[in-house]
Structures are given as structure tokens and as C-alpha cells.
Amino acid sequence: MIVDLSIVIPLYNEEESLPELVEWIDRVVNIMKIDAEIILVDDGSTDSSWQVVEQLSKRFSLVRGIKFRRNYGKSAALHTGFNATRGEVVITMDADLQDSPDEIPELFKLIKEDGYDLISGWKKERHDPISKTIPSKLFNRVTQSITGIKLHDFNCGLKSYKGELVRSIEVYGEMHRYIPAIAKWAGYSKIGEKVVQHQARKYGVTKFGLERFINGFLDLLSITFVGKFAKRPMHLFGSLGTIFFLIGFLMLIYLTVMKIIYATYGIADRPLFYMGILLLIIGSQLFLTGFLAELISRNNPKRNDYEISDTIETT
Numbered sequence: 001m002i003v004d005l006s007i008v009i010p011l012y013n014e015e016e017s018l019p020e021l022v023e024w025i026d027r028v029v030n031i032m033k034i035d036a037e038i039i040l041v042d043d044g045s046t047d048s049s050w051q052v053v054e055q056l057s058k059r060f061s062l063v064r065g066i067k068f069r070r071n072y073g074k075s076a077a078l079h080t081g082f083n084a085t086r087g088e089v090v091i092t093m094d095a096d097l098q099d100s101p102d103e104i105p106e107l108f109k110l111i112k113e114d115g116y117d118l119i120s121g122w123k124k125e126r127h128d129p130i131s132k133t134i135p136s137k138l139f140n141r142v143t144q145s146i147t148g149i150k151l152h153d154f155n156c157g158l159k160s161y162k163g164e165l166v167r168s169i170e171v172y173g174e175m176h177r178y179i180p181a182i183a184k185w186a187g188y189s190k191i192g193e194k195v196v197q198h199q200a201r202k203y204g205v206t207k208f209g210l211e212r213f214i215n216g217f218l219d220l221l222s223i224t225f226v227g228k229f230a231k232r233p234m235h236l237f238g239s240l241g242t243i244f245f246l247i248g249f250l251m252l253i254y255l256t257v258m259k260i261i262y263a264t265y266g267i268a269d270r271p272l273f274y275m276g277i278l279l280l281i282i283g284s285q286l287f288l289t290g291f292l293a294e295l296i297s298r299n300n301p302k303r304n305d306y307e308i309s310d311t312i313e314t315t
Contacts, residue, residue, distance in 0.1 A: 012049075022060055031105075097199060099158040103158060107121075143178070156196070241282075
């Protein structure tokens, strides 16, 4: 059954905030007078969060729940929640009450009526310690420059999407931060931003840590490569390999010419000689890497899977 709105909420040890959050969302959705569902994805909580979800599902008919056997991470929770959605519009938000459900109507409208593919929240005024805000600013600057998407807050959990978008992408690792980039490379280019209210954490403790920050940058490099070269790896490795090989080859040609002109000119004792050989080897290895990657890619059954927005059939 198709519904107007699906709200996906990944959670980990948020037993205290869940009742207040669901009651708040229920009030907002009732005012909007739309068909909605709340999908609570328990990412292996060690407290009584799942028992709270079970109780809430009995009180509120729009509540659905998914429980992981262990903690897999936010990206895994979102991906599983996305696959379970039935909404024409999908909104994600965190379970810690730092995202306000009062933002839901406007986020819904921007997708449903204004035609955006994705709207990312921007917590312009934050209530986080400086140990979190400074790394976040650095992270957002680097992500903007690499992806070319001008968003101020990639890491904001409050976002809205077209339903077809979230059900056509894959999110894993720490890649939930880069869903706008994944969406862009999948062909969903109408991406916008909305300033949203940031509320101070009321219950529990933050899940932010240095490990997530580092893993996030590694995943950024990964999706950048996958997004641009997954279907044509030879274009990257082959180009780099050719450049390195030609530079090394020209170095050795130069040394050979100098040796012919000047008989006493030494080659083997010059750093340029070893640099030229090293570049020849590196260039050859990169070229072979691209060749092997191309062979692997050709055996991938999804190599020629492309996102199709519409079709016209003959009558």
C-alpha cells in the first residue's frame, strides 16, 4: 500500500526520547491530514529501546519497527529502512530529539509540491560543543569541494527525499553523510537545502567520535571513485598509468640522448635514471590495474544497470 509519507528513524540506545518523539510526529502528521508511517530501525540497542518500540506500535497505528541483531551502523539502518518504505515522500530524522518534527510539513511540501528530489536540512545555529562543530565545518568544506554540491550541512540527519530515490540507491559504511552525492550521481540533480531548528540533546549521549570522522572521509573518497569510474575504471587507472609511463619514458630518452652526445656522460649514477625506471614501472602497474578492473567490471551483472526515470511504449 502506497502512503503519502514515510519517516525513517534509525536509533541506538534512545529509549528515553522515543515516546516523546513519536507522540510529536503523530501530532504533526494528524494536522497535515496525510497517510504516513514511522519506521523505527533499532540498530542493535543494548537498552530497552526495542521494548519501547513494541509499546509504541500498539499505541500508534503508523509505527513500524525493524530490529537488527547487532549494531551495524547508521548507514545500514537507513538502507534497511529505505527498502521498507512505502511513501511517495521519505523523511529521515534522528531519534535523539535534536531534529524537530515541526519541520516535517515544509520538508514534505518541498518534495511533493515544489518538485525537489532531495532537501537537506541545515542546522545553521547549533547547540553542540566546539569539539564537534569545528570538525563538522572542516568536513563540510572538503565534501563541498570534492562533490561539487553546495550544501552547508551534509551530516544533518533531517532530510527529505522522493520515495523512488531512496529505494534506488545503496547506502553502507559511513555513506549516509553522502546521500546527496550518491543521489546526484544516480541522476537526481534537483537538490536543495532548508534551514532547520537544532535542539539541544535532551536524553542520552552523542554517538559522534573521531573514528566516525575518519571513516567518513575514507567513504567520501570511495563514493567519489565509484560514482565517477565504477563503470569505466580504465579511464582513471589507464590515464594515470599512461601519464606516469610517458614521463618516465621521456626521462630515459633524455638520458640516452645525453649519453650519445657526450660519451663520458654517466647514466646509472644519476637520480633521474632511477626516477625514470620507477615511473615506467608505476605507469605499467596502473595500466594493468585499470585493465584488470575493466575485466572485473565487465563481469559485473549490474554494469549496465542505469536509473531510468520514465519510458514510452508503442501502442
